[in-house]
Amino acid sequence: MKLGSYLIWAAVAAVSGLFVLLGYFIPVNLIPVAFQLRLLIMQWAVLLAAVGLFVGLANIFLVHWTKVGEQSEGWPYSAILLIFFLITLMVGLVFGPDSETVRLLFNYVQLPVEATLSGILAISLALAGFRILSYRRDFISVVFVGTAFFVLIGSGPGLIPNDGPGYEFFAGLRNWIAQVAAAGGARGILIGVALGSVVTGLRVLLAIDRPYGDG
């Protein structure tokens, strides 16, 4: 690990992070220069994130272009991907992402496929609910599936119709479970996750973890 280069990157990350971090605690107009610099650094980060997206897209293009070039396994699929990628990108760059062609491609290719994948998730979740008790036989899993069952019963149309007897009790039970027990549990999980996030972020700012590599 070259000590020299690693220190530079650590310093760059720490300084840019510090400006953004202090902005959360010190009001904007207390130190105008610091606020302006923080705004600048955040705009650079936003721009670099978009440029990063382009590097990622180039990454995808290279992976599939090599597959087609080497005619390796599954290269016809990669050819299909490259064709649609280049058509959509060219049309989007030339006529803009809000042009009619791009709208048609989005509405009739991207949206239906994503929605259907989300629909497939319904089957995966139902299947997981059926199998969880045979995989993990513990009280916690019983509580998990039982809670889901009662919330579903009390939420909408189902085994107990909305105007059926006892629907009000189950709706009330559902509200209590969701708005009290689950809310308390969720808050505990949120605080726990926040603890982990703070320490993980601090390790990066203090250069203990160096995701940018050692240069």
Next chain:
Amino acid sequence: MPVLSLDFFGMIIAALLTIMVLSYIIADNLLFRIAVYIFIGVASGYAGAIAWHNVIRPALIDPILQGGFSTLFNSEAIGTFLIPLLLSILLLMKLSRTTARLGTISVAILVGVGAAVIVGGAITGTLIPQSVATTNALTPEVAFPAEGENVASWLERLISAVVVVVATITTLLYFRFSAQKERSGETRRSRFNAVVAYIGRTFIAVTFGVMYAGALMATVLVLAQRFEFLRSVLLMLAGGG
């Protein structure tokens, strides 16, 4: 006879793609892969176009088109144009293995800002608000019955508040990592911790159960709407429109 517009053909293509993706439920097959690769191609092209038009062009190209090449030497634009332009070019160096090292400064800035957003957002957005909200759960108004309020609703309010506090604290304590090491080398929670953790884990299961039920409702509705869409396309083709 339905109106032969672009949307008409679009609806047919969308229906075909929906059936091709649904076929994955039976088994991973050729149709599913073709649909997925078309989808990834369109999504990537679209994301590239939006990133160019909404972020990169306004930040790096328009200033030059509007202010001409003098912008490059304009001292005020150093911060808003020159440095971001340089950082962007350096980040693009990451595309090739040999020049990858040049882009490390841009990555360091991204990582620094990302880490700061995590730390700042977690402290100011979750840690403090959620902790303070838990302490406010048992205010005197909640703890003591208002005049003329029937006992049942007061008790329900009080029990709910206590349950929220107990749920938050026990869930938080469930995640405690340190434990006692037995002679046999096994690590085990102390008795008190084990009880608290068990209660906490039950509340976690309840929370996950509620969210799992919500996700089931959402996805079942999406699946129902997909079949609804297929049905409307069939009707459209049959001319019943």
Next chain:
Amino acid sequence: MAEIRCPMCSAVNHADAEECVECGARLTPLIAGDEPTGESRESGLAASAEGQTAEGEDWLARIRRDAESPPPEEEPEEAAEDIEPGESPDWLGQLRQADQAYEEGPPTGDQPDWMDEFVAAGDEETPEADQDEEVPEWLARIRERTQSKEISTEIDDDWISSLRDEEAQLSAERPAGLEELEPAPEEDQEEEADLPQSAPLDLGALSSVPPPDRPSGEWRLTDEEAEAGVDAEFATGPPADFSEEGFREDAGEVQGELPHVPALIPEDTGEKPIIEIDEKVLDSAELPGWLEQIKPALAAMEEEEAAFGEDQEDDEDDLAPATLPSWLEAMRPVDAFRPEIDLEPEDDQPVESAGPLAGLRGVLMAEPIVAKPRTSSVSASRLEVTERQYAQAELLQRLVESESREVRAGPEKPFTLPITRWIVTLVLVVAILLPYGFEQFGFQGFATPNVQSRDVAPLVSLVNNVPVEQPALVVFDYTPGYSGELDTVARSVLVHLNNRNIPIVTLSTRVTGPPLAERLMRAISEESAGDGIQYLHLGFLSGGPTAIQLFAVSPRDAILTGFRLPEGLSRQNVWASPILQDVRRLSDFGVVVVITAGTETARTWAEQTQPWIGESPLVMVLSAGAEPLIRPYYESLNQQVDGVLTGLPSAVAYQQNTGQQAAALQSWDSFGSGLMMVEIILLAGIGYGVSRWLLDRRSG
């Protein structure tokens, strides 16, 4: 300018330089016996060159004396008899002394006379003599000795193995020049065909008997046979007093006493023995007397060999642990190099220009012997490899090769049909499709919810109070995957805003947000009465929470281009739109509605916009599962979220509350029957899990 090349580093030096300029090595050789001490070397160097030749004479004289003095008659016998076990015979000692003397090498300069005599003597014994004279003197002596007496059986068996070891040692140490002491093969290439190629095999009385398949006199190995891998030992000729017959007898005896020493037993490698004495030849020819005597011995030997052949197969497997394995024995480098080196006539021989033997003629070129590519006379086929060894070598080869190759992954996991998955899919899909047949069967479908969720009423009143002149900001932060649910839920609030003629400005922090917004707003405006609704897309806000904070502080700096703007408005100046003319800060929007499925996005908007949203209400339109997380923001004292709408049931209730035409009911029945089936599946899962648990407990 005359130059000479340094022997050590082959640097070019002046002819008369003493030492190499480069590496300081001596260019002119020292005179033997003179120890060049550091100091004396400089002075000693000046010693006259003549002195060197005088000293050279003395050591040559010694060699000449040794060479001429006739070996005492009895000595070899005594030597033979007195040979103590483990002690080498005296003649060998002399041989070694001559060898060392030769190693010191003659001084540089002209070829000494003794060398000429010696070579001449060698020549005399060239082909003119008849077959007996042909045999060199020393060989003739040995032959007389072997004819006069039987080799006594008391010779300890060790002398043979020690002889073999010494011979191996000698052949390893034999300097280039020693071959000359052996009976030099014929020098002329042309006469080679008639003359024996290699030293005659010492068959004693047998030499006159030609092997059956060769013309008379040609019993020796031809070059080809030597190269084809005939046993090198026979090709190069045995040591001086070695005799084939004697060896076989000893081998026979030794084999009897030391069965465990296969090395001494000629391997029955299936190859034809080099010298095959055919009985017919023995019987038919008038054999000299001595042959008559040894015939019975030969017959006895053949029986032993045949008997030995059978034993060997049995013994092969259980080798006594201490012996040398046959494959190692076969690989023993007996005499790797062919001894025959063709020497050119003296005049043609080059004068050695460098190195310690500089100036000498007829110096055997060290490099040719070392460097000359030659096929080793011990050929590979000689290496006997048993089946097991071949398998081991093959395994080793495969192991080495496998290291470099990228190993293909392990075998596929056993493919199991996802029966459970197919059943769950079937029942769920049937349940969703069933309601489409409800009308035919006269079934009304699922009842709409009559119990108001306690959040709907406050939200309806909140939207009713939004000031009409300020636009509403609607954030589309969900992915197309959730559009099925959230489009339906959000439509109820957007139609309500549109019914109150509040212009809607859309924004998204996700790449897919803007087209989703365009699609929903277009659908709502097509269904709404009148001239449609006023809406404007700010488009994609890149940068996640960082950008949300930037937008909250100064919207005009955060958003630079719009999305699918109405005619007359270019993409660059979206803020010129009449809808946005009064908007400078986030609080200038009448209401902020965030539509999202992810709890993270909802929390980010709640936390990041809190300081800059001012009095404008923040409404969350959420997917069903996200409610528990956002509720704390909704119910806390300083409400960060002013209104919540989650899931289809709440949306249906909202539409009924605001008198909208309940578009959400379109999928209500499918949704209801799908949920019912999911509840049944969960119940079945609980039943299945508990029953398996009970069964395991009972069987466990």
Next chain:
Amino acid sequence: MIGINLLGLLVLVLFVVLLIVFIAIGDRWPVSFRKIRGYEALLKALERAVESGERVHLSLGTGSLIGTDSAAAFAGLVVLTEIAKVTSLSDRPVVVSTGDGAMAIVAQDTLRSAYREAGALDRYEPISARMLGPTPFSYAANIPILLESERVSANVLLGAFGAEGALAADFGERKQTFVMAGTEDIQSQALLYAVAEYPLIGEEVFAGGAYLDVSPAHRASLRVQDTVRFIIVGGILIGLLLNLLGISL
């Protein structure tokens, strides 16, 4: 005028001081941690993958590098250094996938450093860290094809996920691979709890560095989290008491 968030600054300083203190005294005052099923199974799965010549796939999620939900991805990058070192000399080194371009770049840099530390820099391939798709569902749709073509036997999901995380985990389960999953978003955690074989709950996603013994600083981090946890629970109880007594802070 919004005042300085003193409480926030105080909490930040507390975290930094505690982290430095625990790193300093870590060795002299060792502590042991409770078992987490997921990480124990991960270590075994890594061994199996290296020996049977199959590949480990680490997913860093679909979140943005500068998003609030990227903490789980940073924790995933720590686990990546350890997995990369273990598999760098095996026949099929680890492959990393993300749904964000900038995250893919950071993953490549992390991989290169891990290979250099393992002394196998020549075996580093930039393409082994790649972006699969720009949107969450386009990322998840590519997972079954990646699992098939790269012959994956261990599927580790550590990063920011929405519902597509459950889809990615289910694709892994269908291919009968080892699936361990952890994320920040609670709704996604609930779905992963149902679908994945080894789900990580809540904070456990950040404990990868300590449980895979990456460095003492990661063990110190868990001790900081535990300490601040007690301070927050104490604070809540004191706050409740003060609130009950009507004393508002």
